[in-house]
Amino acid sequence: MGNLWLGLFTLLQPAVLYACPLPLLGVSADGDLEFAEVYLEKFYNYKPVTGRRRRAAEPNLFQAKLREMQHFFGLEESGNVDPQTIAAMRSARCGLSDVEKFRKTMRWTNRTLTYRISRFSSKLTAAQVRTAFRQAWKLWAQAVPLKFRRQRKSDADIVISFNSKDHEDGSPFDGEGGILAHAFFPGPGIGGDVHFDDEEAWSTTNAKGKRAISLDRLPPKTPDKCDTTLSFDAVTGLQQELIFFKDRFMWRVHPSFEQIGITLITSLWPELPAHIDAAYENTNKNTMLVFKGSQYWEVSSLKVKHGYPRNISEFGFPSTVRSIDAALYLRERRLTDFFIGGECWRFDEDAGWMMEGFPKPIAHEWPGIDSPVDAAVVHDGWYYLWKHFLSF
Ligand SMILES: [Zn+2]
Known part of the structure; x- marks a missing residue:
C-alpha cells in the first residue's frame, strides 16, 4: 500500500531536489x-x-x-x-528510519479510500494542490484496485497536510532540502496520513506550456522502506492503454476496464527482453518502440515487427550512448525526447534524425527536472516523469 505515494510524488516536486551535495562553501x-x-x-x-x-x-x-x-x-x-x-x-530522502522495523501486514481493508487536504502548501494555490492530487489519484486508481474519494469534512483515511519543522508527530521537518515528506502506514487516526515539508520549493512545473510533473528522487541506493517495490522500468501508452514494464512483467491498464492485467511481457511479445530500459508510443505512426541497451524493437498492431532488434545508432546516437533511461513522444510536435543521464536528446520523427543542438541538459528542456529520469509517459495531457520512486 505504501506505493500509493508514487502518485502523489508524481505530481508535486520540489524545484530544488537536493540539499546536496553543496559545494561546501563555509561548511566546516x-x-x-x-x-x-x-x-x-x-x-x-x-x-x-x-x-x-x-x-x-x-x-x-x-x-x-x-x-x-x-x-x-x-x-x-x-x-x-x-x-x-x-x-x-x-541528499533528499524520505523521513523514515532506515533501521527501524515495521509491520509488513499493515494494509487498507477497504477498497474506497477517502482523503482530505487539511493544510495547504504556502508555495502552491489550493487549486494547484487539489488538481495535483486529483490527477495522482486518477493515475493510481488505474494501477491499483482502489478508489479515492475526496472528503471535505471529518476524518478521512488519508489526511494530507503541508507542515514545517515540528508539527507534533514526533518527526519534525528540517527546512528546505533533506527530508521532503513522510507518510504513515495504513491505519486509523494518523495512519495513512501524509505530511509534506512546507519549506520545500514545491511546484508544478510548466514545460512548453504543458504541465510537467516529476517525482522525488532518493539517493541512488536506498533499499527497504524508502525504496520502491513498485518501480517501473518503463511506461508507455499503447492505443487506449497504459503499459507499465517491470522486470519480466507488464501491467496493462485500460481506462474503461475495472481490472488491470499483469502478464509476462513474453506472453504477448515473445521477442522482447525482460528489464527493458525505455518505451514510447508514436501515436502518429501507431507504433510502440521498446529499448534495452543499444537495441530497440518496434511493435505495431500488437506484434513485434520483423527485422528487430535494431541498433539505436539508427536514431543518431553515438556509440558512447549505451542505453536510454526513458523516452517520451511529443505528439503535437512529432518529436521524441530521449532521457540519458542528465541529458535530453530530441529526435525529429518526420525527418528521421536527431535535432541539432542536442543533447541538452534535461533541466534546459524540462525546467525543474534536473536529474536523470527512469521512466516517462504522456497521459491525459500530463507528462509524467519518474525519477527514483519514493514510496513508504
Ligand atoms: Zn509529520
Missing part, C-alpha cells in the same frame, strides 16, 4: 560531523552517550552506526565522515 568539517551525528540519531537509532562516558564510548559507537549507514547506501564502509558519506546524508 565540524559542521559535517554534527550533521552526521544528528542524521544517525534520526535514521539509524544512534544514541550518543553523554557526559563523562562520552569520550570513551563514543567513537566506536559512532563509527559503527556510520558503517551501518554506509552499508545501507552501498558506500565504502570506512567509518569516516568522508565526502561521499556526507553527500549521501545531505
